[in-house]
Structure formats: C-alpha cells, structure tokens
Amino acid sequence: MIKHAPAFIVIIPLSMALLAPIMAKLSKALLRTFVVSAFIGSMIFSSLVLFETLESGRIFYEFGAWEAPFGIEYVMDPLNSIFAVLVSFIATTVAVYSREFFREEGWLKNAVYYSLLCLIVTGSLGMVVTGDAFNLYVFLEISSLSTYALIALGGQRGTVASFKYLQIGTVGASFYLLSIGYIYAITGTLNMIDMAERLQPVITSPAVLIAILLMFVGLGIKMALFPLHIWLPDAHSYAPYPLSAYMSGILIKIPVYVMIRFMFYIFNPTSEVIQSVLNVVGILASIAILFGSIMAIAQSEYKRMLAYSSVAGIGYIALGISIGNIYGLVGAVFHVLNHAFMKVALFFIAGGIYLRCGEKKIENFKGLFKEMPVSMYAFLILAFSMVGIPPTAGFFSKWYLINGAIMEGLWLFPIVIIISSILNAVYFFRIIENIFLKPADKSFESHVKSKYELPFSLLIPISLLSIGVLVLGIMNFELVANVIISSFPEVLN
Amino acid sequence: MSEVSLMPLYFVVIPGMAALLIMITGEKKPNIRETWTIIASISNVALVFYVLPRLLAGDLMQTARYSLVPNVDFFLKIDAAGMLFASLASILWVATSFYGIGYMRAEKKKNQTGFFASFAVCISAVMGISFSGNLLTFFIFYEILTIATYPLVVHSRNEESINSGRKYLAYTLISGQVFLFGIIWLYHLTGTTDFVPGGSIGTSGNPISLTIIFILLILGSAVKAGIMPFHGWLPAAMIAPTPVSALLHAVAVVKAGVFSIVRIVGFIFGFDLLNTLGIVDYLAWLAAFTIIVASIIALRQDNLKRRLAFSTIGQLSYIVLGVALANEQAFLGGLFHIAAHAFMKITLFFCAGAIFVNTGFKYISEMHGIGRKMPITMAMFGIASLGISGMPFTVGFISKWNLVMGSIAGGKIFYVIVFVASAMLSATYLFTIFVMAFYEKNDNFTEYGEVREDMLIPIIFTGIMSIILGINPNFLVKFYDLAIISAEIVSKGIGG
The missing domain is CATH 1.20.58 (Methane Monooxygenase Hydroxylase; Chain G, domain 1)
Structure with a gap:
C-alpha cells in the first residue's frame, strides 16, 4: 500500500x-x-x-x-x-x-x-x-481547463473573466509545451532527472536558451507574475468564493513549484543564463510587489483588493526565487505556505461576509465586528500576518527574504519589502478601522440561516487557517530546518 | 552565574493571561473583569519582590532558548537594566489600574473591556521588552506593543481619535520596519543579536556598515522615544483616555523606545566602539536639540495634556542624552531617569485626569485658583513639577546630578548648559501652573471637592514616591542600585 x-x-x-x-x-x-x-x-x-x-x-x-x-x-x-x-x-x-x-x-x-x-x-x-515534464503539461491542462469552466460558474462577468483567462492561460500553457518540445529535441528525454543530466553539456546552446525563456514566460503567465498578471484580478474577483480562495492559495503557487524545480534542479542555477533570468525575475518581482500593493489600495471591493494583493504575494515568492541563495529559497517556499494559508482564509472571510451580511465593498464593512466577531478576530490575525507583525508567519517570510537579499548584497530588495509592508498596513488598517472602530450605518441582510455568526462549514476552515498562520509563525524553525532546507539541492548549501 | 528558569516568562504571561480573562469576562460583569487587572498587577509586583533580592545577589535568571529561526533564538533573561524597567512598569501598573478603573467609571466610557484587555497586553509586551535576551525577541515584543497601543489611542472611536490612530501607526510601523532592517543587517554582519553588557560586536567590523546599522536601529527606536523630529505621534496620541497617557505615553511605550536605545548603545555596540565610530555624538546633539525645543514648545501649549506631552518629549531626551554621552556616570543618570521621570510624569498626568474628571477642564487658562477646590491634587502636581525641574530632595535631582556629572566627566560642558536651561524652562512651564492654582481666585472653584478616592490615592502614592525616592533612591525597589550595577557592567564590559 x-x-x-x-x-x-x-x-x-x-x-x-x-x-x-x-x-x-x-x-x-x-x-x-x-x-x-x-x-x-x-x-x-x-x-x-x-x-x-x-x-x-x-x-x-x-x-x-x-x-x-x-x-x-x-x-x-x-x-x-x-x-x-x-x-x-x-x-x-x-x-x-x-x-x-x-x-x-x-x-x-x-x-x-x-x-x-x-x-x-x-x-x-x-x-x-x-x-515527467510532459506529464506535467497534461496535468497543467487538466487543472487549467477545469478552472476556466468553474470561473464561468460565477455568472455573467465570470464568463467574460473566464474567457479572458482562457485565452491568456492557453498561451501560457503553449509556451510551456513549446519549451518542453525544444528540450526534447535537444536531449531526447522527458524525464526530469534524465533531462537534468543531459542538459549540462549543452546548457549554453541557443536552443536551450530559447527553451528557458519560453518556460519562463509560460510559467510567468500561469503564476501571474507582473506584467503577465492581467488575467488574475478579474478571474479572482468573479469566480465563486471557494474557487477564488483555491486559485489564490494554490493554483498560482503550483507554477512557482515548477519554476523552482526547473531553475534549480534541472537547469543549472549557477549557469549564466539562469542567473540572468533570475535577475529579470527579481526586477519583475519588485515591480509586482509595489504595483500589487498600490493597486490593492486603490480598490473599493474587498475581493478585488485581495486579488491585487495576490499579485504582490507572488512578487514576494518570485523575489525569493530570484535571490537564489538558501535564505531566499526558504523565504520563497515558506511564503508559499504562509501566503496560501493567509489568502485562502481571507477569501473565505470574504465569502462569509457576503453570505452573512451581503456586502462586498470595503466602505460597507462598518460595524461588522458586532455581527461576526470570530471571523473578524481571524481577519485581524491574517491582516497582521500580511503586514508582517511578529510572531505571525508573515514576519518570518520577511525575515528570510531580507536575510537572503542582504547576503547577496541586493540592497534594493529589502527596501521594496519594507515599503510593501507599509502599503499592506495601509490597506489592511483601512479595513480594520471600518470593521472595528466605526459603527454600522445600516442593517445587514443575511443569506444564511445559522445559530452562530456563520455555519460551521465556513467558520471551521476560517478559524483553522488563521490559527495555522500563528502556528506556522511560531513553529517555523521546525518546518524550515527539518523540511524545507533538507529539500534543496546541494548547489545551494 | 545563570540558571535556566521560567521566572522571566511569568512576568510576560501573567498580564497576558489577565488580558484573556478580561476578554472572556466581558462587559457584563465589570467588577469581576476589573478584579483580573488588579490580581495580575499585584502578582507582577509580588514577582518583582521575589526576584529582586536574587538578582542583586548575582543570580541571573534566564529561560531556555527556543529556536525561532535558524541561529537566532527566543529567550528572556533577567538583568539589572531589564529589572529596572520591569519593576517600574509593574509598580506603576498597580497605581494606574486603580486610577484607570476610577477614571473609566467616572467618565462612563464605552468599550471598557477592550480598554483593560489592551492595557494588559501592553504591560505584557513591556515585560517582554525588559527581559528580551536578544534583538529579535525584543523586536517581537516591540511590535506587539505598537499594535496593542493602537486600540487605546483610538478608544473614543471619533474622527479625531481615528486620525490620531493613523498618525500613531504611520510613525511606529514605518520605524518598526526600519528597525527590522537594521536587526537583520546586524545579524548578517555579526552572526548574533544577543545583548551582551558592554557590546556584542567587539571592536572590529566595517565602520561604514556599523554606522549605518546604528543609524537604522536608532531610527527604529527614536520614534517611540519621541526624539525630534520623530515626535509627532506623541502629542496626537494624547487623545487617548488619561490613564493611557499616564502609563503608556509617559512611561511604558515611550520608555520602551528609550530602553531600546539603552540596549543598542550599552548591550549591542558598547561605549568603546561607539566612541571610536564617533556616531554617538550626533545622537547626543539631537537629544540636546530635542530637550530645548520641546521645552520651548511646551511653554506655548494651553492644553494641559499637550503641555505634558511636550514636557515628556523633552525629558525622554534627558535619558537619550545620558545614554549617548557613553560614559558610566551619564549612563547611570540616564537609566535612573527612566524611573525618576516615570514617577513624576505619571503624577502630573494623573492630576490632569483628575482635574478633567472633576471639572471637565482641559486648558490651563481655565485652571486659575483650582487649588482651592483640589488642594491635594494640586499639591502633588507641585511636587512633581519641582521634581521635573530637578529640585533637590525630589527624585529628579538624583538623575540630573548624575547626568550633569557625567557630562563633566565626559568633558562635554555644553550639555551642562542644556540641562540647566531645560530645568529653568520646565520650572516655568510646569511650576507656574501650581502657583496659578493657589494664588489666584476663581468663582468656579469656591468649595473643597477632591476627585473620587480610587483616583486620589494613586496620585498621592506616586507624588509621595517622587519625594521619598529623592531622599532614598533605593526605597522599595532598589532602582538606584539596579542602575549602578547596569552602568558598571556596561562600561566595564563584564559578561553576564
């Protein structure tokens, strides 16, 4: 068994x-x-x-x-x-x-x-x-096609968003397929371990260079790395709530895994080509972080704000990959876990608010604390983690990323991270002010019948994930030292 | 000699538990809820008296190290400097608890549960700040303190308090991020963030990097310490209820910033390294500038709490200046002033709150002749004012004596002039209120009417303490001995 x-x-x-x-x-x-x-x-x-x-x-x-x-x-x-x-x-x-x-x-x-x-x-x-690199493509299409269909379940605007994502997503998947094609043509294998061995002698050849670039663009689209993120805000905001959570928490993280796998295990991370790709990733990631955070501030709808915040979140992860040393990668992988917990729970809360109070806009969140205290305390923990207040997990993501950046002498990145923390504080404390400090200016209409603020099927996942963010923060050493670090290839150690 | 002990953790956990119990008890049973605050604050004082003789006997209690991130641990450790701050906050927490309960009930404020819970969390964070064994642990509690103070600043829930809350967060969160950057860089450069008396860095290292790190770390602390030009949040935060201003904005939060500078100067960099780098002179200049300018601004304030806020800003820089002079005696004076200023300033704030509750007046121009109505309150106000200006036989004199001696010993006579000028200024802006209160007549205040007892007794306690500590600085808690021990190990670099 x-x-x-x-x-x-x-x-x-x-x-x-x-x-x-x-x-x-x-x-x-x-x-x-x-x-x-x-x-x-x-x-x-x-x-x-x-x-x-x-x-x-x-x-x-x-x-x-x-x-x-x-x-x-x-x-x-x-x-x-x-x-x-x-x-x-x-x-x-x-x-x-x-x-x-x-x-x-x-x-x-x-x-x-x-x-x-x-x-x-x-x-x-x-x-x-x-x-297997081609098998990976098959699974990529399985999940992508199902996602297109599910986004379309979100009503009229969902259909449009779905179509937009379908067009862009298909291009991304095709780029990946083309890249695999090139590599297959050179090495004659689709097995990743095999591929890694056979690529080393030819890593500088133009065909491999093209393959790497195609791979980068394809995965960049799928993980919504700036400027290839344009499909994301619509898809995230118009999809059904559970799916938005899953997309933001997991779907855009899987290409991150694929990127780590290819860049650090299959192509040689010390080669010049990969180094320059990683540099580009770093620049794009920095822009993504700042752009995503600023756009998030500009949104009036909570779900859309979270969508832009995900663009910034992917930026953090990509930044870690781009730093490329052990701390950077720990930061990237740790932030994948952390961001998954945070964003899924935040989208869950968005759905909860919609069901309980029928509200989507941040300005209407006034007085929500009185209506749904447990979810709002959960929101508080998650918001602190997004800003990076210790001892939540978000703080430790920042710790690893800044450490990695300083180690490589990349002085711009810590500054980007600091600015982004402050921008995060701006858009989360704006909501916290509404929820906790301002009195409700109207009565809410509920879409659910429940003795408590929300049915347990919503409340339990929300509480579990937000407590998880705290546990992940306090226990991060166990995870990092025993699991994450042991998973990296020797090149990094 | 140090042993593994859970003792430092109890200091942090007791107020934390109190916060939890307060939340659970809630709005419906106010008496039980307030009992938790009282029990926790008294337990913390009991802990102080349990630990103090052991500490003075040379027993440094330390928790086990818990790995937080690779190579950096979470641990708490009781040392003289930390004990000074923690025992101060514990004792004043008891006074403020009684005062706060009386104040909040007299004013019939809403959301009292949140108020007392946040207050307890703040104290818990202050205990953590006092006993942190390294900068990362310190930073965790420092940020918790930032967040836990926010609900207290915005307590009234009106437009003005929300704006003040924003201002407060903007200042503290941004500086917190800068602080974090400094900590990580320091860790990267030296491989440790532990606090070691006399400095953990040694005397080697790239001077440029070290200078920048020092600036980053000081920037991170300067906001909470109210050094100009980073003081803007402090007067704004005076919108909070008076007990908050009294304990947090005169003692706990601002002293956390100052204490952070104490740790950075004495326990990370050390006097020798800082004097070699020369950077610490600029900090001293900034502090001297703040002392004078804040005193001048204080003169012009008519709102009593605002005047006290600016007086706080000036007095905090006494401590910073003492620390920045980077010699043993000035350091001693600075450390002792943490305690001295706390007793005096909390008395002044308590008086301001009592006046407000009793008469509803906030402005000094309304307070002519108030001494006839509230003679005890105003007498205590007078004592504390004299203390702030450094009158002999008040606690303020002892710290100022050491500060002045320290600047002479360091050969920096200029700062003596600063101290003297500031003493003159503070006598002008505070003592005149006292004089005005007794020597002028006002039809509003014809008959005797003090504030309720649960507010009056804390005022008398802290007021009398300001005198007793001036005569015997080791009374009750041995603040002076703690400061001496701390200054000595820092200047000699004896490992602890």
Missing part, C-alpha cells in the same frame, strides 16, 4: 471526479462527504510520503511498472511532498467551505462543481508529484 502512495495521491481525487455526478444524483450530502474524504485521503498519503522522503531522500514510483526514462515516473522528494501536503490540505478546507455556496443549487450544478473541483485538485497534485 505505502509503496503505491505517490500514485494514490493523484488517483483518489481523479476517481472522485468521475464518481461525483453519480453521487450528486443520489444525495448531495453524500457527495460532499465523499469529496472531503477523498481530499483527506490525498492528504494522508502525501503526509506519509513526506515522512518517508524526510528519512530516505527521494522516492521513485514507476507508473504501470514501465521503467524510466521510457515510462512515466513519479519522483517525490521533501520539496514536492510538502507542496502535495499543502495542496491536499487547502483542497480539503475548500471542499468543506463550499457546502454553503452550493447547498441550495440543484444536483447538476453540484455535480459539475464538485467534479471540476476534484479535477482541479487532481491537476494540481499531479503537477507536483510527477517527474
């Missing part, structure tokens, strides 16, 4: 996607239970693999017993195991959270939603666990 764990991680949600329509016809409650259990199943197997890899390094799983490099191989090391755990954990919270948004809908809509959600999660997990 444990031997097949890497396969189970992907197969469980995939089978669930197929079963979803049948179950929806039978009972919606049954469907919800099964989807949540499926994601928990993935999480258990990912955790098992993570513990295994921490002990033994890498795990190889040959799919259908076809030996690599001919067959498709899943390769798991601490780096992608931790991503797999994160993806399946967030997917579980999203599945739990979705209940209230689709409870009133008919079976067909439920079937479509949960089936597509399972497919998205399958795609995300698949991209993480696979050791």
Whole structure:
C-alpha cells in the first residue's frame, strides 16, 4: 500500500471526479462527504510520503511498472511532498467551505462543481508529484481547463473573466509545451532527472536558451507574475468564493513549484543564463510587489483588493526565487505556505461576509465586528500576518527574504519589502478601522440561516487557517530546518 | 552565574493571561473583569519582590532558548537594566489600574473591556521588552506593543481619535520596519543579536556598515522615544483616555523606545566602539536639540495634556542624552531617569485626569485658583513639577546630578548648559501652573471637592514616591542600585 502512495495521491481525487455526478444524483450530502474524504485521503498519503522522503531522500514510483526514462515516473522528494501536503490540505478546507455556496443549487450544478473541483485538485497534485515534464503539461491542462469552466460558474462577468483567462492561460500553457518540445529535441528525454543530466553539456546552446525563456514566460503567465498578471484580478474577483480562495492559495503557487524545480534542479542555477533570468525575475518581482500593493489600495471591493494583493504575494515568492541563495529559497517556499494559508482564509472571510451580511465593498464593512466577531478576530490575525507583525508567519517570510537579499548584497530588495509592508498596513488598517472602530450605518441582510455568526462549514476552515498562520509563525524553525532546507539541492548549501 | 528558569516568562504571561480573562469576562460583569487587572498587577509586583533580592545577589535568571529561526533564538533573561524597567512598569501598573478603573467609571466610557484587555497586553509586551535576551525577541515584543497601543489611542472611536490612530501607526510601523532592517543587517554582519553588557560586536567590523546599522536601529527606536523630529505621534496620541497617557505615553511605550536605545548603545555596540565610530555624538546633539525645543514648545501649549506631552518629549531626551554621552556616570543618570521621570510624569498626568474628571477642564487658562477646590491634587502636581525641574530632595535631582556629572566627566560642558536651561524652562512651564492654582481666585472653584478616592490615592502614592525616592533612591525597589550595577557592567564590559 505505502509503496503505491505517490500514485494514490493523484488517483483518489481523479476517481472522485468521475464518481461525483453519480453521487450528486443520489444525495448531495453524500457527495460532499465523499469529496472531503477523498481530499483527506490525498492528504494522508502525501503526509506519509513526506515522512518517508524526510528519512530516505527521494522516492521513485514507476507508473504501470514501465521503467524510466521510457515510462512515466513519479519522483517525490521533501520539496514536492510538502507542496502535495499543502495542496491536499487547502483542497480539503475548500471542499468543506463550499457546502454553503452550493447547498441550495440543484444536483447538476453540484455535480459539475464538485467534479471540476476534484479535477482541479487532481491537476494540481499531479503537477507536483510527477517527474515527467510532459506529464506535467497534461496535468497543467487538466487543472487549467477545469478552472476556466468553474470561473464561468460565477455568472455573467465570470464568463467574460473566464474567457479572458482562457485565452491568456492557453498561451501560457503553449509556451510551456513549446519549451518542453525544444528540450526534447535537444536531449531526447522527458524525464526530469534524465533531462537534468543531459542538459549540462549543452546548457549554453541557443536552443536551450530559447527553451528557458519560453518556460519562463509560460510559467510567468500561469503564476501571474507582473506584467503577465492581467488575467488574475478579474478571474479572482468573479469566480465563486471557494474557487477564488483555491486559485489564490494554490493554483498560482503550483507554477512557482515548477519554476523552482526547473531553475534549480534541472537547469543549472549557477549557469549564466539562469542567473540572468533570475535577475529579470527579481526586477519583475519588485515591480509586482509595489504595483500589487498600490493597486490593492486603490480598490473599493474587498475581493478585488485581495486579488491585487495576490499579485504582490507572488512578487514576494518570485523575489525569493530570484535571490537564489538558501535564505531566499526558504523565504520563497515558506511564503508559499504562509501566503496560501493567509489568502485562502481571507477569501473565505470574504465569502462569509457576503453570505452573512451581503456586502462586498470595503466602505460597507462598518460595524461588522458586532455581527461576526470570530471571523473578524481571524481577519485581524491574517491582516497582521500580511503586514508582517511578529510572531505571525508573515514576519518570518520577511525575515528570510531580507536575510537572503542582504547576503547577496541586493540592497534594493529589502527596501521594496519594507515599503510593501507599509502599503499592506495601509490597506489592511483601512479595513480594520471600518470593521472595528466605526459603527454600522445600516442593517445587514443575511443569506444564511445559522445559530452562530456563520455555519460551521465556513467558520471551521476560517478559524483553522488563521490559527495555522500563528502556528506556522511560531513553529517555523521546525518546518524550515527539518523540511524545507533538507529539500534543496546541494548547489545551494 | 545563570540558571535556566521560567521566572522571566511569568512576568510576560501573567498580564497576558489577565488580558484573556478580561476578554472572556466581558462587559457584563465589570467588577469581576476589573478584579483580573488588579490580581495580575499585584502578582507582577509580588514577582518583582521575589526576584529582586536574587538578582542583586548575582543570580541571573534566564529561560531556555527556543529556536525561532535558524541561529537566532527566543529567550528572556533577567538583568539589572531589564529589572529596572520591569519593576517600574509593574509598580506603576498597580497605581494606574486603580486610577484607570476610577477614571473609566467616572467618565462612563464605552468599550471598557477592550480598554483593560489592551492595557494588559501592553504591560505584557513591556515585560517582554525588559527581559528580551536578544534583538529579535525584543523586536517581537516591540511590535506587539505598537499594535496593542493602537486600540487605546483610538478608544473614543471619533474622527479625531481615528486620525490620531493613523498618525500613531504611520510613525511606529514605518520605524518598526526600519528597525527590522537594521536587526537583520546586524545579524548578517555579526552572526548574533544577543545583548551582551558592554557590546556584542567587539571592536572590529566595517565602520561604514556599523554606522549605518546604528543609524537604522536608532531610527527604529527614536520614534517611540519621541526624539525630534520623530515626535509627532506623541502629542496626537494624547487623545487617548488619561490613564493611557499616564502609563503608556509617559512611561511604558515611550520608555520602551528609550530602553531600546539603552540596549543598542550599552548591550549591542558598547561605549568603546561607539566612541571610536564617533556616531554617538550626533545622537547626543539631537537629544540636546530635542530637550530645548520641546521645552520651548511646551511653554506655548494651553492644553494641559499637550503641555505634558511636550514636557515628556523633552525629558525622554534627558535619558537619550545620558545614554549617548557613553560614559558610566551619564549612563547611570540616564537609566535612573527612566524611573525618576516615570514617577513624576505619571503624577502630573494623573492630576490632569483628575482635574478633567472633576471639572471637565482641559486648558490651563481655565485652571486659575483650582487649588482651592483640589488642594491635594494640586499639591502633588507641585511636587512633581519641582521634581521635573530637578529640585533637590525630589527624585529628579538624583538623575540630573548624575547626568550633569557625567557630562563633566565626559568633558562635554555644553550639555551642562542644556540641562540647566531645560530645568529653568520646565520650572516655568510646569511650576507656574501650581502657583496659578493657589494664588489666584476663581468663582468656579469656591468649595473643597477632591476627585473620587480610587483616583486620589494613586496620585498621592506616586507624588509621595517622587519625594521619598529623592531622599532614598533605593526605597522599595532598589532602582538606584539596579542602575549602578547596569552602568558598571556596561562600561566595564563584564559578561553576564
């Protein structure tokens, strides 16, 4: 059983996607239970693999017993195991959270939603666990196509946003495919480990250069790195609430993983080409951080503000990658985890506010504290983490990133991070003022019936994630020293 | 000699627990809620008296180290300087608790639960700041203090207080980020952020980097310490209820900034290195400038709390100047002034609050002849005013004596003139209020009517303390001995 764990991680949600329509016809409650259990199943197997890899390094799983490099191989090391755990954990919270948004809908809509959600999660997990560059493309398309469809569920404007994302996203995926094509033409292999070996002698050739650039642009689009982020604000704001959370928390982080994998494990990070790509990433990341934060201040709608804030969040992560030393990468990976927790919970709260009070605009959040105190305390923790107040996780992201930047003598980056913290404070304290200090100027109309401020299906994920942000901050040393650092290639140490 | 002990943690946890219990008890049972504040504040004082003899016997209690990030730990450690600050805050917390309960009830303020809870969190953070063993631990509590003070500043929830809150956050958060940058750079350069008496850096290192780091760290502290031109938030924050101004904006928050400078100068850089770099002279100049200018501005304020705010800004720079002179005696004077100024200034603020509760007057021009109505309050006001100007037999004299001696010992006579001029100025802007209160007649104040007892007794306590400490500076808590020990180990660099 444990031997097949890497396969189970992907197969469980995939089978669930197929079963979803049948179950929806039978009972919606049954469907919800099964989807949540499926994601928990993935999480258990990912955790098992993570513990295994921490002990033994890498795990190889040959799919259908076809030996690599001919067959498709899943390769798991601490780096992608931790991503797999994160993806399946967030997917579980999203599945739990979705209940209230689709409870009133008919079976067909439920079937479509949960089936597509399972497919998205399958795609995300698949991209993480696979050791085959083309297989990764397949999973990328699985998750992307399902996402396009799900964004369109968000109504009229959702359809437009979805179409916009579809066009841009397809271009991104094609760039990635082209890049793989070039590499295949040069090395004759799609297996990543194999590829890494065979690329070293030819790393300076123009074809590889083109492949690297194509890869960079393709992944840049998918992870919404400035200036390739233009699809993101619309897609995030018009998608259904649970999906916005998942997109911001996970979907834009997976390409980050792919980028780390290719830049630092497959291409040689010490080569000149990669160094200059990383420099460009650094400049774009700095602009992304400042641009995202400033645009977030300009928004009047809470969800859209979070979307722009995600652009800045990706900037932080990309900044860590660009710094390229051990501290930088720790900062990047740690911020992936941290940002996933924060942003998912913040989007969850957005949905909660909408259900409970019917409000989307920040100026109407006055007096919310009296209406939903628990969620608002959670919001407080998350906002502090976004600003980077110790001992929340956000502070430690900054600690690692600034440390890495100073170590490399990149003096601009700490300044960017400092300015961005202050901008974050501006847009979060504006909301905190409304929520906590100003009295409500009207009565709110609720869309849910619940004895408490929100049903438990919303309240539990929100509380869990916001407490998680604190735990992640206080316990970060355990995570960083035992898991994250051990996952990096030797080049960095 | 140091042992692993949880003792420093108790100082932090007790007020933290109190905050939690206050939140849980809530608005409906105000008496039980206030009991938590009282119990916690008295327990902290009890801890002070338990730890103090052990500390003076040379027992440095330290918590186990908890790894926060690779190579930097979270740990708390009780040393003389930290003890000075923590015992000061603990004792004044008791006084302020009674005073605050009386004040808030007399004024029938809303949101009292949030008020007392935030207050307790602030005290918890101050305890953490006192006992932090390194800069990262220090910074964590420093930022918590920033955040926990915000709800107190915006307590009235009106337009003006929200604007003051913004101003407060803008100043403190920005400086906090600069501080963080400095800390990380320091860590990167030296591999440690631990506080070591006499300096953790040694005497080597790239002078340019060290100078910039020093500037960054001082910038991070200067805002809370109210050094000009970074003082703008302090008068604005006076919008908060008076107990907050009294304990936080005259003692805890601003002293946290000053204490941060004490740690940076005495425990990170050390006198020798700073004198070699020469950078510390500029800090001394800035402090001297602040002392004079703040005193002059204070003269022109008609709002009593604002006048006291500017007086605070000036007095804080006494401490900064003492520390920046970077010699043993001036350092001693500066450290002792942390305690001395606290007792005097909290008395003055308490009096201002009592006047406000009793009569509703905020402006000095309205207070002619108020001594007839509130003789005890105004007498205490007079004592504290004399103390601020450094009159012998008040606590202010002892710190000022050492500061003046320190500047002479350092061969910097100019600063003696600054101290004397400032004493004249503060006598003018504070003592005149006292004189006015007793020597002029006003129809508003014809009969005797002091403020309620739970406010009056703290006023008398802190007022009398300002005199007793002037005669015996080691009374109750051995503030003077703590300052001497601290100054000695810092100047000699004896490891602790």
